[in-house]
Amino acid sequence: MKTRSETSLTPARDAAPSEGLLSQPAALDVLFEQRSPAEAEPLEPVLEARAVTVRYGAAVAVSDVSLDVHRNRVTAFIGPSGCGKTTLLRTFNRMNDLVPGAVVSGRVAYHGVDVNGAGVDPIEVRRRIGMVFQRPNPFPKSVFDNVAFGLRLHGLKDDLSGRVEEALRRAALWDEVKDRLGKNALGLSGGQQQRLCIARALAVEPDLLLMDEPASALDPISTTRIEDLLRELRSQVTIVIVTHNMQQAARVADLTAFFSVEPTGGDEHERGGVLIEYGPTEQLFTRPADRRTEDYVTGRFG
Amino acid sequence: MTGREASPLSGGARLRRRRAASAGAELLSLLAAFVAVAVLVVVVVSIFLKGAGALSVHLFTRTPVPFGETGGGIEQALIGTAELVALATSIALPAGVLVAVYAHEFAPAGVARLVRLCLNVLAGVPTIVVGILVFTLMVKGSGQSGWAGALALSIIMVPLVARGSEEVLAVVPATLREASLALGATRARTVLRVVLPTAVGGIVTATILAVARVAGETAPLLFTSSIAATTVNTDPQRPLASVALSIFADSESPDPHAHQEAWAAAFVLLVFVLAISIGARLVASRARGGRLR
Numbered sequence: 001m002k003t004r005s006e007t008s009l010t011p012a013r014d015a016a017p018s019e020g021l022l023s024q025p026a027a028l029d030v031l032f033e034q035r036s037p038a039e040a041e042p043l044e045p046v047l048e049a050r051a052v053t054v055r056y057g058a059a060v061a062v063s064d065v066s067l068d069v070h071r072n073r074v075t076a077f078i079g080p081s082g083c084g085k086t087t088l089l090r091t092f093n094r095m096n097d098l099v100p101g102a103v104v105s106g107r108v109a110y111h112g113v114d115v116n117g118a119g120v121d122p123i124e125v126r127r128r129i130g131m132v133f134q135r136p137n138p139f140p141k142s143v144f145d146n147v148a149f150g151l152r153l154h155g156l157k158d159d160l161s162g163r164v165e166e167a168l169r170r171a172a173l174w175d176e177v178k179d180r181l182g183k184n185a186l187g188l189s190g191g192q193q194q195r196l197c198i199a200r201a202l203a204v205e206p207d208l209l210l211m212d213e214p215a216s217a218l219d220p221i222s223t224t225r226i227e228d229l230l231r232e233l234r235s236q237v238t239i240v241i242v243t244h245n246m247q248q249a250a251r252v253a254d255l256t257a258f259f260s261v262e263p264t265g266g267d268e269h270e271r272g273g274v275l276i277e278y279g280p281t282e283q284l285f286t287r288p289a290d291r292r293t294e295d296y297v298t299g300r301f302g
Numbered sequence: 303m304t305g306r307e308a309s310p311l312s313g314g315a316r317l318r319r320r321r322a323a324s325a326g327a328e329l330l331s332l333l334a335a336f337v338a339v340a341v342l343v344v345v346v347v348s349i350f351l352k353g354a355g356a357l358s359v360h361l362f363t364r365t366p367v368p369f370g371e372t373g374g375g376i377e378q379a380l381i382g383t384a385e386l387v388a389l390a391t392s393i394a395l396p397a398g399v400l401v402a403v404y405a406h407e408f409a410p411a412g413v414a415r416l417v418r419l420c421l422n423v424l425a426g427v428p429t430i431v432v433g434i435l436v437f438t439l440m441v442k443g444s445g446q447s448g449w450a451g452a453l454a455l456s457i458i459m460v461p462l463v464a465r466g467s468e469e470v471l472a473v474v475p476a477t478l479r480e481a482s483l484a485l486g487a488t489r490a491r492t493v494l495r496v497v498l499p500t501a502v503g504g505i506v507t508a509t510i511l512a513v514a515r516v517a518g519e520t521a522p523l524l525f526t527s528s529i530a531a532t533t534v535n536t537d538p539q540r541p542l543a544s545v546a547l548s549i550f551a552d553s554e555s556p557d558p559h560a561h562q563e564a565w566a567a568a569f570v571l572l573v574f575v576l577a578i579s580i581g582a583r584l585v586a587s588r589a590r591g592g593r594l595r
């Protein structure tokens with residue numbers, strides 16, 4: 001069962017109390033029944049975001065977001081398009097460093113260390129915090145070389161083929177590609193390419209994996225395979241997944257954060273992505289504390 | 303309004319006018335394309351006819367013979383041109399690719415624009431000016447050499463290689479760079495391991511086209527490498543002969559045999575340039591096909 005502390009992950013907000021019970025689609029309730037007992041483990045933050053604000057020039061994309069990402073849990077970021085989910089995710093592994101004009105303020109601590117702190121090498125941050133992108137982006141190299149890329153990069157060259165096989169197995173792709181390791185990865189199907197990208201990220205053994213809508217470009221069967229994979233990976237690696245598919249969040253995530261675009265400054269026209277509510281997925285979907293969350297998860301959004 | 307009584311789908315006078323304009327434009331462009339092809343055919347055929355008498359194996363295996371004699375060749379010029387172009391490419395390929403990589407992958411936007419502007423200006427500098435520049439830098443005092451000629455050619459090649467390379471760097475998907483960086487690669491590693499391997503087909507194409515361009519250059523070699531060399535030489539410290547300058551020298555000669563030899567040499571040069579241009583296209587389409595497969 002959920003502990004009390006788990007239900008108050010969101011830093012205090014003057015959220016409007018939920019009005020009455022929600023009429024939930026029955027399918028979601030069934031999903032929550034099937035949760036593994038692993039959730040009984042205590043929560044341990046891997047990454048803590050505090051008052052994170054990201055601006056692109058004058059435009060605020062993420063406004064004053066504070067949340068914790070917990071070890072061996074799948075955390076979903078949901079919310080309408082443009083609410084800053086991708087931008088926030090990219091502050092975690094400093095990918096926003098590469099975007100001209102992006103300015104990050106606030107603190108992102110990974111195992112207690114500020115990832116933007118002096119003396120922190122973004123290369124090391126990105127090695128520990130892996131990322132999978134919205135569209136599968138394998139290199140135009142062989143399947144093997146794709147997975148070996150990060151290993152070679154970081155000098156993990158002993159037993160290279162063993163490590164590559166291990167990563168492909170963890171990404172549930174080994175059986176499909178073991179006979180074509182030397183073939184160009186672009187010959188794989190979209191779903192296989194995305195699992196290859198997951199294998200490529202897992203190969204360097206990150207302890208946190210960021211996934212930005214990893215299934216949005218895939219067909220339903222490939223999507224199901226990725227979701228199954230996420231449930232398997234949860235015991236080995238901490239996962240943050242951005243999705244705009246609420247069913248997906250309900251199916252794979254232990255914890256869910258809901259973001260929305262809201263007025264940020266005193267100026268009514270200044271709007272940016274704000275964290276509305278963060279808590280156990282089941283609670284967020286069945287007993288949301290905020291009216292806006294309720295509207296979104298019941299499809300009354302917009 | 304016109305055509306009110308016409309059926310709603312028949313268009314009316316305005317559409318008819320537009321269709322006529324479109325047909326006219328199509329005809330004009332067809333004509334222009336035909337003229338371009340026709341000029342090429344006329345040039346190739348007439349050069350072939352004029353040089354046919356001197357086109358023999360001897361052209362490739364012998365050096366020039368004294369005035370009035372027949373059966374000479376331009377072996378020294380073919381070898382010289384091959385060496386000059388090879389040396390020039392070995393300078394211009396790395397330099398051009400580095401400039402492109404700097405401008406496209408590392409430079410701030412303003413600097414990149416400046417670099418691009420400089421490349422465009424350099425590409426437009428008359429080749430005789432390049433020849434004179436290298437002459438004042440390298441030849442005055444120390445004399446002509448293969449190196450000086452190759453340097454002059456490479457100065458002409460650099461902007462061609464750099465601009466062509468930059469075009470292919472621009473079509474390497476940003477998502478590939480992100481994938482590499484997200485795995486903890488530095489920008490330099492990303493360029494070396496991901497960007498350049500992906501762009502290599504286009505870089506090769508740009509380089510081959512630059513080779514085709516300078517293989518026939520005359521002006522940059524006029525003051526820098528030899529115009530009068532009639533013996534085979536492969537030492538770049540000394541002046542190297544070249545096909546383009548042989549054509550020039552032969553056609554200035556009062557000897558009619560030399561004139562024929564000039565036409566034959568021109569034909570050889572033309573066939574070489576056409577062949578490598580077509581080869582470049584093949585490399586380009588193979589690289590594209592290979593990337594999709």
Ligand SMILES: Nc1ncnc2c1ncn2[C@@H]1O[C@H](COP(=O)(O)OP(=O)(O)O)[C@@H](O)[C@H]1O
Pocket residue numbers: 056060061080081082083084085086087088099273
């Ligand atoms: N590179 C960028 N430059 C400028 N604005 C950007 C950039 N990337 C995203 N934005 C803006 O930031 C806001 C949040 O975008 P994003 O993080 O992609 O949202 P989401 O992933 O939730 O759809 C949007 O208004 C978007 O237009």
Ligand SMILES: [Mg+2]
Pocket residue numbers: 085086087212
């Ligand atoms: Mg997004």
